[in-house]
Amino acid sequence: MERKSSEGRVVPLTALRGGETGTVASIRSGHGGGVGMGWGFERRLMDLGLTPGTKVTVVKSAPFHGPLEVIVRGSRLALGRGMAERILVEIEKE
């Protein structure tokens, strides 16, 4: 998906631990990558500021595979886990 070759690793947002920050690489759309899942979740994420290249910090996740709390562009969002898995972020290699 990502064409730019870069130093970092690309992982789903859910792979970040609390306190870790990544840069949004892309958002995998659902079901065969067709234009938008029924409810346009990619658009919503973008509209809330999760555009490619944006820094996103995971604050914590709710227990038992619950939603993630993230900080994006100074606002605090709750993101369902299923969807957070589709957000691919690049993290710096330690």
Added chain:
Amino acid sequence: MTDKKLAIALAGNANVGKSVVFNYLTGLHQHIGNWPGKTVEKAEGTLHFKGYTIDLIDLPGIYSLSTYSLEESISRKYIAVEKPDLVINVVDASVLERNLFFTLQLLELGNPMIVALNQVDVAKRKGIEIDVGKLERLLGVPVVPTVAIKGIGIFQLLEKAIEVAEKGKREGRVQVRYGEEVEKRIADIVDAMKNVRSPYPPRYLAIKLLEGDEEIVKEIDEAAPHIALYAKKLAKELEDMHGHSCSTVLTSERYEVAGCIAREAQKMIPPLKPTVEERLHSITTDRIMGYPIMAFALLSMFFAIFALGNFASELLGNFLYGLGPLFLKIIGTGIVGELLWGGVIEGIIAGATIALPYIVPFYMILYVLEDSGYLSRIAFLMDNAMHKMGLHGKAFIPIMLGYGCNVPACLGCRIMETERERFLAAFVTTLVPCAARSVIILGLVGQFVGIQWALALYAFDLIVIFLLGRAAFRILPGEPTSLIMEMNDYKLPHARTVLKQTWFRLAEFIKIAFPLIVVGSLSVKLAEVLGWLETIAAILSPVTVTWLGLPSISGITLIFGVMRKELLLVMLAALLRTTNFAEVLTPVQMVVLGLVAMFYIPCIATIATLVKEFGWKKALSITAFEIIFAIGLGGIASRMLAPIL
């Protein structure tokens, strides 16, 4: 004196303070209804200022002007097509960048506009200082700093609004400049569209065509299909260049501009210590502590409401019912008097003794929780559990509303994103025992069988909700959505807004539920006067007596309980000629009756709401299902409980 008229719209993200500003400006001169034919709330109000009659409209809180939600599409159409004289963009100063993203889209629509830079107090506490003059220059529109909850800046906002609306001024504002390759294509499309007529500005149309906005594409496709095709081709070129969809590219660039403006206009010195709000947020969303805190908060809320409500309801009921003899003395005890009192007035009293002592405090507390921001934390904590029913965390909010009254709860399902989810949420919501049903459960089972049995019913209800919700989720076609929700900072709720919101909910309840309660009550009375009750009881006895093991007259109460849920107890008492139910009913019968009343049907007002929101077919299928389910369950329970109780 004839006033000049102005139409002003408030627009902005959710939770920025639009409603507080709206309430400040319009006082009680407001009207909350629906957008024509839509299930989206529309708040309108009027005010008089400097010789103007201003029609103010509070648009839904949205994050974008694309058309992926009904709210967005309605707001955009209103602004572009109805063209209000002025748009007041209310902005949360503490989340400037995200808010300016929306501001930039409003600017693209080209209406006269000013910005209310609200919540500057919150921003200051977070260490954010905004240079208003600079922001004004960067945006090219007037910016008025406000603290809406204290009324600070509201007067200046209004003055500025009039000034700008009079001038209709719109030059000098920024336009987002996209990358060169994008701008070139926008210009090409604008060129090609010279002959296209539309309420939207050409540049806006071009941008939306590139983004593939469904509504705009459709509009242009009808007017000039070749242009739509051409735009699609250009969009494809951009996609190939960037490796992202064209709407992603444009959104990113718009956010870049918003970020630049925000960074230039604000200075940020984060406080060294986490603020109180911050710490409160951490504890209340804690992986471990969050849940007991939530349980404690909700249980104490319910307990307080039902303990106090019971007391207040009895006082109020005693007083109002006590007026009966006086009334009958005046009207006479003939059939008219009896129908009027026993049908109409007692219906109103019954409604009042539920609405005032239970529903009003319930909504007040709930709005305090909402305004403070705690509801969104609860949605965060409950997301996981809700997913098991194919819903997400936000659905927990209508479920909680349901414990007050199912009518607003069904309306509250509008916060869900898709039709399918609204319906699913409404279905589980109708299984939640509302205040009236709680009165039955607590007053019958709780009082005469034991409070532990009443609590067991509530717990059982939760299990049933969970299982049925899960089953419905499996059966209904379509895919589940996920939680996407902003968690705003905790705030001190604004008393006036809370009171007003509660008042409007009450008004809604009175409007929808009261007429139906009265009609229901009247028909019960009529049946009684006509002597139909025995016949009805006899017809129903195979179900009530044979299957449920209840006394035959309970059939009457079940039928008419649909009209007025809380009437069940009152009627039962009247028919059995005692309020000490333990004398006439066995514990098993009381539990079964409580159980059936809990599930067997939402009341007629709820059915009416379901019809309004989802149409006849869906409303009736929910109703039919719940009747069959409740009766089936009741019979099983009657057999299973017999050896225990």
